[in-house]
Amino acid sequence: MEQFLTFGIVGLSTAAVYAVIGSGLVLTYVTTGVFNFAHGAAGMLAAFCYWQFTVGWGWPVPVALAVVLLVLAPAFGLAVERVLMRPVQRLGEAERLVMTVALLSGAIAAARWIWDPNVPRPLSVFFADRRPFHLGPATVTWHQALTMTVAVAVAVGLWFLLTRTRTGAEMRATVDDRALVRLTGADPVRAGRVAWILGTQLAAVGGILIAPTVALDASQLSLLIVSAYTAAVFGRLRSLPLTFAGAVVVGCLESYLTGYLPQNPYLPGLRLAAPALLLFLALLLFRHPRPRHRDRRLVQVPAPSLRGTAVFAASTVAFGVVLATVLDEADLVTYGPVFSLGIVALSYVPLAGYAGQISLCQLSLAGIGAVVWGHLGAHGQWWALVAAIAVSGAVGALIAVPALRFSGVYLALGTAAVTVVLDRWIFTLPAFHLFGARISLFDQGSVDMSGPDLFGLHLDSAADLTVLAAVCLGLASLAVARLRRSGFGRRLIALRDSEAAYATLGGNLLVTKVAVFALSAGVAGLGGALYGMQQRAVTAEQFNLVAGLPIFLVAVIGGLGAVGNGLFAGTAYIGPNVLIGVASWTQNIVALLPALAGMGLGHSPEGLVARLRRTWEPLGRDPVALPVLLGALALGWVLRLTHVIGNWTFLTGSLAVALALRGWAVTREAPGTAPDVPVEWWGVRRPWRPQDGEVLARATAGR
Structure with missing residues (x-):
């Protein structure tokens, strides 16, 4: 009994932190209509700043708390509201969601830049010098007591603010109809500003309280928000009392799993994945209200011409051949994944661009494709590549069946939960037997990869695999373009525009969603298998949620409805590594680039691929400039192959000639x-x- 009570106290203490963080999340959503995926990252940054002030610089604890909670946290909330969220408030729910995902990715990259992740940073609990006291047989530390007291104070304060003050009434009314709120004399901008400040302060309080009990790690602290997500979903993103009740369930579940989970090699990851599993179950079981402040301003998805797509596919293959012939083996390992990761990014086009289904688990599905190839294609069997596509597609279909109940932010939460479960539990499992077959994933380590045998050739060099990945990306782009022009593609666009109207007109939501999830998962699995071949060996960490966020952001930046987004995303994600090769100190800057670009989404919601196409179309139509460009590129390639010029000369010269000819074509038109x-x-x-x-x-x- 004493042990049960002890774990209960620990669970309630953890639940108090989740309640504080989750209440801030609900407050921001209820007021602004924005589900802030970066809420936990704000708490993470506050915890690091608190460590820097108290441990790094030796400031007194009260002074450090005052600076973090009363200066830095409000300033961060104001900056996010003014610079990032206000410009996209007029856009749809997906754009606002992407902005917070970009902020999450950027905060993690910035924290790793400022505070070296390889240096341990222990943080003492509050009142560490005081002896714990007893409540019956249970022992309670003063830090646990403080945490629970703060949670109660936050609950009372938020209830009073939202129900007994004019500011609270403004905050609750703003999300429903901003124009109507203005007619009453209230200021919706001020209400949103107050909500972001308070939400950030609550995230900071939670981050500081929980940091002493966990490792001060940017990813781990940011992903603690998954538990707060679960608490918020228990409250259906609007009820603070139910949010606190959900926090108690999550906190106690984690604590009791720690104490009573049987010692088994297959179960340790279950405790880490429990909040994500609970989040997924809560999304399935609870009836969720229609997402608030939902906007139906959708970006148009033009049907690409098959002729233009064929030219683009041929250009993609030519680009792959050029890279394979001018780069050495080491450089191809770095830059060759332009095409394989481009295929992963292309998987977002039919799913999110055509069907409007936001998914954050595509890189995890690519990991499944890599694992299948690694085990079944160890000796180059070509059919293992088909198996990788099929297995990934089947997993995508399994995800789609329960996801039929989700839409918008709830679908993003559900797919994020799937990614966390795969990363923390499934991918960490040792080999096991299922129906007499031996199932092996990452074997708690890495999986070695080799190239395939195709048409009697063993493709195993970096150059061979780069060309193979380029050919696959070109073919996949053709297939996605053909899909957009097909009847099924038109049904996907109708599904994106209105699920209710699609079902009313006789569309089968279950079949359509399962089909598009399976299709996009199969494409991602193909990309993952090719990526594994190029890397020679892969680990589970390469396919987790944090690793997948930048690829998702780059795909969104390119434009989720553009067929050329695969090549663009792969190039934009891998290309900046050139800076690292020139100056190693730019590594942290390169890690920040996808997040910074994602934060600029409000200035180009249709995506950069469409803008680039409009910019370069005059060159493609010019009967003189285009042949001159092709001839110059061919000449430069020959000079590079004969070692007359180097890689940098070839690259910079090609860009200079292309830009000059584009300008000339624009003036001629x-x-x-x-x-x-x-x-x-x-x-x-x-x-x-x-x-x-x-x-x-x-x-x-x-x-």
Whole structure:
């Protein structure tokens, strides 16, 4: 009994922290309509700053707390609200969600830059010099008592703020109708600002309270938010009392699993994955309200021409051949994954771009493809690549069946939970037998990879695998373009526009969602298998949630509806590694780039691929400039192969020639020489322009 009570006290203490963090998450969502994935990262940064002040610089604890909670946390909340969230408030739910994911990724990268993750940073609990006291047979430390007291104070304070003050009424009303709130004389901007400040302060309080009991690690502290997510989902993202009740369930579950989980090699990861499993179950079992402040402003997804996509696919293969012939073996290991990770990024196009299903588990599905290839294709069997695609697709279909109940932010939460479960438990399992078959994943270590045998050739060199990955990316791009133009692709667009309307018109939501999840998972599995071949060996850490966030962000930046997004995302994600080769000190800057680019999403919600295409189209149409460019590139390639020039000369020279010829083509193209597009194809075969609405209004005014 004494042991049971002791673990209960520990669980309640942990639950108090989850309650504080979760209440801040709910407060921000109820007020602004933004589910802040970076909420835990704010607490992580506060914990690191508190360590820096107290341990690093020797400040008194009260002074450090005052600076962190009353200065830094409010300033961080104000900056996020003003610089990041306000510009995307007019956009849809997906864009606001991506902004917070970018902030999460950027906060982790910044913390690793400032505080070396290889240096341990122990932090003492509060009142460490005081002896614990007893409640019956249970022993309670003063830090645990303080944590639970703070949670109660936060609960009372938030209840009073939201139900008994004018500011609280403004905060609750703002998310429902900002325009109507303005008519009452209230200021929705001020209400949102207050919510971000208070939410950040609560995250900081939770981060400081829990940091002494866990390792001061950027990823671990940021992902503690998964437990707070679970508590918030228990409260259905709007009820603070239910959020506190959910925190108690999560905290006690973790504590009792620690104390009573049987000693078994298959179960240690279960305790770490328990909050994510509970989150997924809560999403399944509870009826969730319609996401608040949901916006239906969707980015158009033009149907790509098959001819243009074929040219793009051929260009992708040519790019792969050039890389394979001009780079040495070591450089190809670094830059060759442009194509394999590009395939992983391409898997977002049918799922998120066409069907509107936000998923954060694509890199984990790629990990499944890599594992299947590593074990079944150890001797180069070509059919193992088909098996990797099939198994990944089957796992994607399994995820889709329960995900039928999710949409919007709930789907993002569910797929994030799946990723955490795979990373913390499934991928850590030793080999086991299922229905007489031996199942082996990462074997609690790494999995060695080799290339395939195709058409009597053993493709195992870095150059061979780079060309193979480029060919696969080109073929996958063609397949995704063909999908968009098919009847199934049109159904996916209809599903994205309105699930209710799609079902009303006879569409089968279950079949469609399962099919698109399986398809995108199969594409991701193909990319993961090719990535494993190029890396020679892979570990589970390469496919976790934190590793997948930058790829997701780069894919969103490129434009989730663009077929060319695969090559763009792979190049944008891997390409900056050139800076590391030139100057190693740029490593942390490169890690920050995807997050910084994601934070600029509000300035280009349609994606960069569409903008780049419009920018370079004049060069592609010019009958003189295009052949000159192709000839110059071919000449530079030959000079590089004959070692007349080096890699840097070839790269910089090619870019300089391309930019110069593009500028020349733009000047040669008169304003009226662009291809004439019929009015019914405006917004499809060419981008929609602001003046098009006025033109159509004038044309139809007399009818």
